[in-house]
Amino acid sequence: MAASSDRNPPPFPATEDPEPGLPDMADGDSDEGEDIFVSNSAPVSVSRGVSQPERVSEEPADLFSEEATSASSAKSNGVQSDDDNDLFAEAQADLSTDKSGSSSQKQLSGPRPASSFSQSPAALQPTSLEQLEEEEAKDSFDVDVAVTNPEKVGDGMNAYMAYKVSTRTSLSMFKCKTFSVRRRFSDFLGLYEKLSVKQSLHGCILPPPPEKSVVGMTKVKVGMDDPSSVEFVERRRAALERYLQRVVAHPLLLQDPDVREFLEREDLPRAVNTQALSGAGFLKMINKASDAVNKMTIKMNESDTWFEDKFQEVENEEQHLRKLHAVVDSLVNHRKELCGNTAIFAKSMAMLGNSEDNTALSRALSQLAEVEDKMEQLHQEQAASDFYIFAELLSDYIRLLGAVRGCFDQRMRAWQRWQEAQSTLQKKREVEAKLLWANKPDKLQQAKEEITEWEARVTQFERDFDRIGMTVRKEVLRFEKEKAKDFKSQIIKYLEAMLQSQQRLIKFWEAFLPEAKAIA
Amino acid sequence: MFVLKEEVKDASSVLSVHCHNIKITEVLQDGDELTFIIVSQKLSGTGEYHVDRTYDDFEWLQQHLFSQEDVPGIQGVIFPPLPARPQVNASAKVMKQLGFLGLGEWQPYCRALETFLRQVTAHSILSKNKAMEVFLTSTDPPGRQKIKKNIFNRLSQAVEGMRKEGHKDVDEFFQTKRDHNLVLTGYTKTAAEKFLDVVLTEQKIAVACGHFSASLHLCVEQGDDPEKQAFTRVCVKLSEVFNSMKKSMMSVALNDMGTLGLGLDLESRYQDAEKEMLFRRTCKLVELENARKNAERAKPVKKTAMEEVKNAAETEFEQICEVAKKEIVQLERARVEMLQQALIQWCEKQLLTAKESADVLSQHLQAFKGMAY
Numbered sequence: 001m002a003a004s005s006d007r008n009p010p011p012f013p014a015t016e017d018p019e020p021g022l023p024d025m026a027d028g029d030s031d032e033g034e035d036i037f038v039s040n041s042a043p044v045s046v047s048r049g050v051s052q053p054e055r056v057s058e059e060p061a062d063l064f065s066e067e068a069t070s071a072s073s074a075k076s077n078g079v080q081s082d083d084d085n086d087l088f089a090e091a092q093a094d095l096s097t098d099k100s101g102s103s104s105q106k107q108l109s110g111p112r113p114a115s116s117f118s119q120s121p122a123a124l125q126p127t128s129l130e131q132l133e134e135e136e137a138k139d140s141f142d143v144d145v146a147v148t149n150p151e152k153v154g155d156g157m158n159a160y161m162a163y164k165v166s167t168r169t170s171l172s173m174f175k176c177k178t179f180s181v182r183r184r185f186s187d188f189l190g191l192y193e194k195l196s197v198k199q200s201l202h203g204c205i206l207p208p209p210p211e212k213s214v215v216g217m218t219k220v221k222v223g224m225d226d227p228s229s230v231e232f233v234e235r236r237r238a239a240l241e242r243y244l245q246r247v248v249a250h251p252l253l254l255q256d257p258d259v260r261e262f263l264e265r266e267d268l269p270r271a272v273n274t275q276a277l278s279g280a281g282f283l284k285m286i287n288k289a290s291d292a293v294n295k296m297t298i299k300m301n302e303s304d305t306w307f308e309d310k311f312q313e314v315e316n317e318e319q320h321l322r323k324l325h326a327v328v329d330s331l332v333n334h335r336k337e338l339c340g341n342t343a344i345f346a347k348s349m350a351m352l353g354n355s356e357d358n359t360a361l362s363r364a365l366s367q368l369a370e371v372e373d374k375m376e377q378l379h380q381e382q383a384a385s386d387f388y389i390f391a392e393l394l395s396d397y398i399r400l401l402g403a404v405r406g407c408f409d410q411r412m413r414a415w416q417r418w419q420e421a422q423s424t425l426q427k428k429r430e431v432e433a434k435l436l437w438a439n440k441p442d443k444l445q446q447a448k449e450e451i452t453e454w455e456a457r458v459t460q461f462e463r464d465f466d467r468i469g470m471t472v473r474k475e476v477l478r479f480e481k482e483k484a485k486d487f488k489s490q491i492i493k494y495l496e497a498m499l500q501s502q503q504r505l506i507k508f509w510e511a512f513l514p515e516a517k518a519i520a
Numbered sequence: 521m522f523v524l525k526e527e528v529k530d531a532s533s534v535l536s537v538h539c540h541n542i543k544i545t546e547v548l549q550d551g552d553e554l555t556f557i558i559v560s561q562k563l564s565g566t567g568e569y570h571v572d573r574t575y576d577d578f579e580w581l582q583q584h585l586f587s588q589e590d591v592p593g594i595q596g597v598i599f600p601p602l603p604a605r606p607q608v609n610a611s612a613k614v615m616k617q618l619g620f621l622g623l624g625e626w627q628p629y630c631r632a633l634e635t636f637l638r639q640v641t642a643h644s645i646l647s648k649n650k651a652m653e654v655f656l657t658s659t660d661p662p663g664r665q666k667i668k669k670n671i672f673n674r675l676s677q678a679v680e681g682m683r684k685e686g687h688k689d690v691d692e693f694f695q696t697k698r699d700h701n702l703v704l705t706g707y708t709k710t711a712a713e714k715f716l717d718v719v720l721t722e723q724k725i726a727v728a729c730g731h732f733s734a735s736l737h738l739c740v741e742q743g744d745d746p747e748k749q750a751f752t753r754v755c756v757k758l759s760e761v762f763n764s765m766k767k768s769m770m771s772v773a774l775n776d777m778g779t780l781g782l783g784l785d786l787e788s789r790y791q792d793a794e795k796e797m798l799f800r801r802t803c804k805l806v807e808l809e810n811a812r813k814n815a816e817r818a819k820p821v822k823k824t825a826m827e828e829v830k831n832a833a834e835t836e837f838e839q840i841c842e843v844a845k846k847e848i849v850q851l852e853r854a855r856v857e858m859l860q861q862a863l864i865q866w867c868e869k870q871l872l873t874a875k876e877s878a879d880v881l882s883q884h885l886q887a888f889k890g891m892a893y
Binding site for chain 1: 747
């Protein structure tokens, strides 16, 4: 049995984004949405003294622009944990409790093929949409994205997987309310590439894309339908979905035209610059950049230890998460082993039951074999649960922390650019002085022009540096808040799944007991 | 603990203790040596016997039981199987042989020894052996020298086994029994082995949960920062969750070991014991058939002697068959009862553990949901 029987992606970091539910969900089960968000809403806003009801009625566009301007205007005081960014997030969070939209985050409790996302009998769509639109009236800013329907396109080594990217939104900057496009893996990488070179986004924690995998993809291309290929595709699908969810949850990124294009445009030009992310992987890329920064000769003199301290924390945390990930990996493997052993044991009991003379005993042993078969199923789900919830959560955050380190590096580079500009300006002034003394009016004019130019640059770079610094601070605070919420909501999911498992286990045992007692 | 139905006691039984509540209360380890403390209740109702015995003492007892050549039909007895010798720091091969009995810090092993003693003392023929009384009541350990070779020397059986095992039977009842036993023995052994694999994996999972629980404390950070505190709280709580999961998994494994594990192990060893008895009988059958041939072909000089040998063989064979039939019927009844007990206890314990586990998970879930940021 492939792990694909439980392909439910871990839910998105709770509060930033209302659940990325799809109207297509065959199981338009609204209860689960509430469960997830209930705990996140009220306490948050209460402690921050935000009165959400007022927020609710505001135009989404206005809030967007308001938030955008505040981001760029906030200057000197970088530490604004109560700033508009967070407010926006909280408002969203609170609103999401009102919305009991269909949940794409089914618990890993029952075997459910991921393709249930697309199992939308057309009839079902209108009803759930209706329901959602009703709630969306109060719920002004949501963007839900989902990645579903992996389909192989082409043959042989040129084949690739295409995924359906569906968006549901009420934001007016999009052309429609619901729409979907087909994208391949390199398109996602391409999006990341485009975002990462934008100056305006420097200092932002850019969600990292999933890793490339030559081995995994080759198997899929070659057309193997074995469980591990299926698992690979499901894992990638889930990772792509989480990636997109994080992107749209970021207020600045959501506004980016490249992101919009990615979500909306029918035919996206093939991304060609994904080489940077090939082979080396995301973290190696970050580490290379870090090394380059460290090699630069001008060392920064931090007037504010916040950045140094934070950076150290981030590095430490990354190490801790790696350790945790290794332990979870081991746990997942043991669970898979238990699956296999349980299945084998069930078979051996069935054989024993068959050769048993005593009828009642024979029956009981056969029942036992069936119970064990059911338990194998349970173990399978628990393994998937461990994996999709914890292992992937931890590896996502290990990469996210890499992205955090990345923006610290960007700040360093901005500082260095500023310093270099200052040093160039200084040189230009020295040239001017010399020219004054040497009395060469033509060259002097040029020198003066260059000085003006460089003065402007110095001012610009200083502003850039300050801006990045503030962005980094805000982003880190936002990240930490989200991290706690994300972990908490994932754990709740996990516990709910485990609890359901236990309850099914209890039922199995309760059903078996009379069989055992009936012997003799 | 499996309680087989007691045999009706012969009034002249030499045993002075109750057989159904013999207990092994402790196992002591001194270097590589294991010593078992055996407690039995006096029939006269006035107290207990406490004795300490090692595995050598058990073997001594078993040898005495095997060597009762004067008891008619003794070879037809299905001897309660003695567990294999326990080894401290055993090799992988020995551990595999011990199976469930090698786990759980010798607790399952003690239960198996207890069962052995209870079954021997409850056996109508075996309980009469004086060695049993000495074993249970004498303060000094019985002599630990090996006794002379007896008819049950397994090594010689193995050598002859290949030729005689397949020998066609004269009695349909026994032929069927032999065939069935062959099949059942294989399946039971396999089932026991596979169940052991399951239990060992459960233990690995418990250990991994423990590691995860401990590792989460790495993520605990000092600081007044509310975000950091929130994350720390999450990690601490999650650590508790996985600690609970570890305990739960350990319980599941212990339940498995102590009920169905022991049951399958005992069943497997009893199948072997039955197989050995059937084999002894088959050997006697071969001996009898040879004796008949010899008597037929004997020259007049030797005829009388050969006839005597033949008659003795016939009598012995008949006695063995009589005892064997009774033993088989009894075992059939006893093993069904034993397996039923094992399955019921297994199911009840696992049900209880599952319910407790669900309760704990539920509490953890509530705690998480109630967590303020």
